[in-house]
Amino acid sequence: MRRSLPFTDERHQRAHHFLVEEAAALDGHDFDGWLSLLTDDIRYRVPVRVTTTRATDPDRHSTMDHLDENRYSLTKRVARLATDHAWTEDPRSRIRHLVTNVRTFPAGVDGELEVESALLLFRSRGDTRPPELICAQRQDRLRQVGEELLLAERVVHVDEAVLRTQNLAIFL
Numbered sequence: 001m002r003r004s005l006p007f008t009d010e011r012h013q014r015a016h017h018f019l020v021e022e023a024a025a026l027d028g029h030d031f032d033g034w035l036s037l038l039t040d041d042i043r044y045r046v047p048v049r050v051t052t053t054r055a056t057d058p059d060r061h062s063t064m065d066h067l068d069e070n071r072y073s074l075t076k077r078v079a080r081l082a083t084d085h086a087w088t089e090d091p092r093s094r095i096r097h098l099v100t101n102v103r104t105f106p107a108g109v110d111g112e113l114e115v116e117s118a119l120l121l122f123r124s125r126g127d128t129r130p131p132e133l134i135c136a137q138r139q140d141r142l143r144q145v146g147e148e149l150l151l152a153e154r155v156v157h158v159d160e161a162v163l164r165t166q167n168l169a170i171f172l
């Protein structure tokens with residue numbers, strides 16, 4: 001097991017603060033603000049999880065992704081949410097990103113950090129559908145750009161092999 005940076009380490013505190021502020025932007029539907037937290041070469045993936053026996057690899061993922069996006073596709077998705085054509089988000093979802101178990105590691109590249117976190121996302125839409133929960137582990141790479149940390153890569157490992165949500169029109 002790798003040892004993470006101590007919670008008192010300034011790099012860990014900055015990374016944790018970044019994740020809290022990012023969650024606030026997403027929960028507040030400030031998608032343009034969220035895009036400003038991403039590097040130009042961002043890669044955002046949600047691999048498909050495969051259920052296997054313990055004799056094989058219990059944490060195996062397929063070579064397919066639910067999402068595999070870059071800056072261009074994320075920007076287009078945000079722009080679409082602002083139109084009348086985003087019917088999967090009309091009415092808009094009420095969401096809450098609960099980010100916890102944050103562990104920070106020095107990356108092999110100067111100015112970058114590897115950050116692991118647990119995510120529990122609560123989503124409610126309209127008045128008749130039951131709320132949805134998505135539980136996942138996120139593996140992020142944060143990069144120092146000027147005075148700020150920006151998200152350079154995110155891989156979201158959803159804990160379920162079959163997603164029990166109507167769509168992924170939201171950001172994890």
